[in-house]
Amino acid sequence: MIELNYRNVKSEIIGEENGLNIEEEFNNYKDTIHQIIADLNSNKDKPGQNLQWMNLGYNEETIWYVKEYAAMVENRFDNVLILGLGGSELGGQAVCEALLPPYWNFLSKEQRNNYPRIFFLDNIDPDQMNSLLNILDLKKTLVNVITKSGSTAEVMAQYMILKDRMEKELCDDYRKNVIATTDKNVGILKQLSDQEGYKTFFIPDDVAGRFSVFSAVGLLPFSLVGINIDEITQGIKDMDLALKNTDINYNIAAQNALIHYLMNTKKGKNISVMMPYSSRLRYIADWYCQLWAESLGKQKDKNNNTVNTGQTPIKAIGVTDQHSQIQLYNEGPNDKIINFLRVKEFDTNLEIPNIFEYTGISYLGGKTINKLLNAEAESTMASLIDYKRPNVTISIPKITPYYMGQLLYMFEVQTAITGALYNIDAYDQPGVEQSKNYTYALMGRVGYEDSANELKQKLSDTIII
Ligand code: PA5
Numbered sequence: 001m002i003e004l005n006y007r008n009v010k011s012e013i014i015g016e017e018n019g020l021n022i023e024e025e026f027n028n029y030k031d032t033i034h035q036i037i038a039d040l041n042s043n044k045d046k047p048g049q050n051l052q053w054m055n056l057g058y059n060e061e062t063i064w065y066v067k068e069y070a071a072m073v074e075n076r077f078d079n080v081l082i083l084g085l086g087g088s089e090l091g092g093q094a095v096c097e098a099l100l101p102p103y104w105n106f107l108s109k110e111q112r113n114n115y116p117r118i119f120f121l122d123n124i125d126p127d128q129m130n131s132l133l134n135i136l137d138l139k140k141t142l143v144n145v146i147t148k149s150g151s152t153a154e155v156m157a158q159y160m161i162l163k164d165r166m167e168k169e170l171c172d173d174y175r176k177n178v179i180a181t182t183d184k185n186v187g188i189l190k191q192l193s194d195q196e197g198y199k200t201f202f203i204p205d206d207v208a209g210r211f212s213v214f215s216a217v218g219l220l221p222f223s224l225v226g227i228n229i230d231e232i233t234q235g236i237k238d239m240d241l242a243l244k245n246t247d248i249n250y251n252i253a254a255q256n257a258l259i260h261y262l263m264n265t266k267k268g269k270n271i272s273v274m275m276p277y278s279s280r281l282r283y284i285a286d287w288y289c290q291l292w293a294e295s296l297g298k299q300k301d302k303n304n305n306t307v308n309t310g311q312t313p314i315k316a317i318g319v320t321d322q323h324s325q326i327q328l329y330n331e332g333p334n335d336k337i338i339n340f341l342r343v344k345e346f347d348t349n350l351e352i353p354n355i356f357e358y359t360g361i362s363y364l365g366g367k368t369i370n371k372l373l374n375a376e377a378e379s380t381m382a383s384l385i386d387y388k389r390p391n392v393t394i395s396i397p398k399i400t401p402y403y404m405g406q407l408l409y410m411f412e413v414q415t416a417i418t419g420a421l422y423n424i425d426a427y428d429q430p431g432v433e434q435s436k437n438y439t440y441a442l443m444g445r446v447g448y449e450d451s452a453n454e455l456k457q458k459l460s461d462t463i464i465i
Contacts (some may be wrong), residue, residue: 001242002396002406004252006379009259009337012447018334018388020262026255033254034246036420040413041244050427053211053412057236057405062216063229063301065378069179069199070223072290077177078109080118080224081132083158084146084217086432087209088181090290091145092221093120093320094283095213095404099227101143106396115226116142124154129161138162138169142224144179145446146217148203150187153439159189172341180185180217210291210425214405228401235405244414253410257417260337264311265389269337273329277318281400284341285315289413294424295415302423309422312338320374326380330387338384338391342377345398346370349431 009017043050055064088411096118101107105117119132143162147155168173180193184202193200201216212218218227248254263269272292274285297310316325316377318340329336339369350371354365364372384391394410396403419426 001238002252002394002403002410004256005393005395006255006259008265009392013300013385014390018267018390020259020267023257024257025262029258030248032421033248033251033258033417036246036417037053037251037254040416043447048209049158050206050211051416052206053208053214054240056204057409058231059215062201062204062235063219065201066216066219066223066229069201069220073142073224075114076225077116078140078144079136080116080221081136081141081143081154081162082118082120082146082221083143083162084120085122085152085154086290086294087212088146088148088152088155089120089122090283090287091211091408092218092310093122093215095222095227095232095408096120096225097216097283097401098404099222099401100225101387102453104225108121114224118221118225121158122161124157128157132162133165136164138174138177142177142179144221144224146183146187147187147189148183148207148209148212148217149181149188150191151172152436153392153418153443153445154327156188179220180183180364180463181220188461208295208429210294213287213408216341222401223272231401232405233403235402235407238402239406239409239413243410250299253413254417256339256394257260257414259392261421262416263337266391269335269390270311271314271336273314273316273338274341275316275318275321276337277373278341278346278399279317279320281341281343282315282317284404284407285317287408288343289313289315291411291415294429294432295419296424297423297431298424298428298432302425307422307424309424318380319373322380324381329389330383334387334389336389338389340377340381340391340393342393342395343399344413345397346397364440 006022007013009020010022013019038053040054044054045051082089100118104112105119119136119442121129121132143166145155145159163174163178170177175197178196179199179201180189181201182189182193184190199328201220203212203215203217207215207401214232222229222232243249243253245250248258248413260272274288276282276285290315292311299306299308302309329338350369352364352367352369356362356365381391381393396407416426437448437451438455439457441448444452
């Protein structure tokens with residue numbers, strides 16, 4: 001199983017001012033944590049609780065439909081293009097980047113075992129989008145439009161551009177190259193899919209976007225590029241079983257949740273850094289940032305008190321960011337808790353050749369890059385301890401579908417428990433909706449006219465469009 005080591009948040013390691021008396025805190029919060037975990041598990045099937053994400057690993061029907069469709073289109077496409085944003089995109093990209101061989105899109109078809117390349121269009125930068133469209137042969141491209149609300153302006157705009165180009169190139173046949181993933185009842189994409197006859201997958205009710213990676217939102221793209229989704233779901237189930245334990249001493253999600261909560265509320269650590277020592281996990285850090293930020297950054301608690309909760313999540317990559325951010329982490333404000341994400345066994349052992357015998361770099365020869373990477377992580381950790389900066393280590397045995405299922409599910413449960421500790425709703429996003437509505441108003445969507453006038457006043461000096 002994935003492991004959590006929290007030794008370096010203890011006051012005996014980093015001092016009273018910044019550290020926690022862990023045994024005492026675990027004991028103080030024993031009953032609260034027990035109740036939170038018991039509530040999560042007993043409420044997960046109740047409508048309106050937004051806890052359906054806890055059931056996604058067990059959704060045999062979706063898994064079956066996803067596999068059936070992936071088998072049906074096997075060998076038909078050279079490219080898969082994902083259109084989506086935030087929770088509808090980040091998880092898919094994170095897991096694909098972790099599990100596909102690095103530089104997948106540069107490999108030959110044979111090297112990819114005939115599976116397609118995969119592209120994630122996670123922005124609406126006109127230059128980026130245009131360049132991508134110029135590269136892709138649309139006849140050989142399967143476009144998966146993913147939006148839970150079915151109306152996000154950016155995603156619908158991407159879709160409209162794609163639909164227009166595909167229809168011009170493929171005529172009526174273009175419909176076979178489009179799949180929609182959306183809500184089963186509401187939204188413009190659902191209506192369009194019905195009209196156009198696209199193959200459609202549904203995101204279950206009560207699953208917020210950032211918790212949807214194990215619905216068809218993620219499982220379908222994974223399957224299309226040959227990632228074993230049975231192994232992913234096995235990882236989720238095994239982690240789910242482990243995290244049903246209501247005793248904080250045996251539940252790593254509860255431990256890391258409480259550590260983050262206390263570091264924030266008692267020790268002023270307003271920033272949570274996610275630092276994988278693996279390039280393949282870099283998008284997992286992005287996914288975590290969204291999960292942590294959007295779930296926990298809330299103005300009001302459940303009793304309607306103004307609380308303005310949440311830690312700012314930051315992504316850092318080991319070793320890359322040792323050479324950019326670590327100076328700040330060691331000597332800047334002591335306002336962070338750092339999560340090291342470490343991989344015990346890489347697919348490759350890469351030896352550094354012994355080619356310089358009598359130079360200042362000969363000490364590297366004959367060792368492996370793996371050893372150097374580990375030494376770098378350990379030295380960073382040691383220096384953080386010297387500077388009394390709290391840090392935890394999450395260890396992953398290997399980057400496999402099984403462990404990615406475990407890891408992402410663990411972070412979801414950790415986030416849910418932290419939300420309960422803050423007494424906030426971890427599943428809404430009024431701040432995101434606010435700016436989405438402003439965009440609709442500025443772009444002239446019917447029904448948003450008053451808001452548009454108000455906005456123009458508000459932004460009169462700064463507006464540039
Ligand atoms: O987590 C969330 O709810 C958001 O990040 C959404 O996923 C994001 O705004 C995209 O929304 P939609 O899937 O409705 O297009």
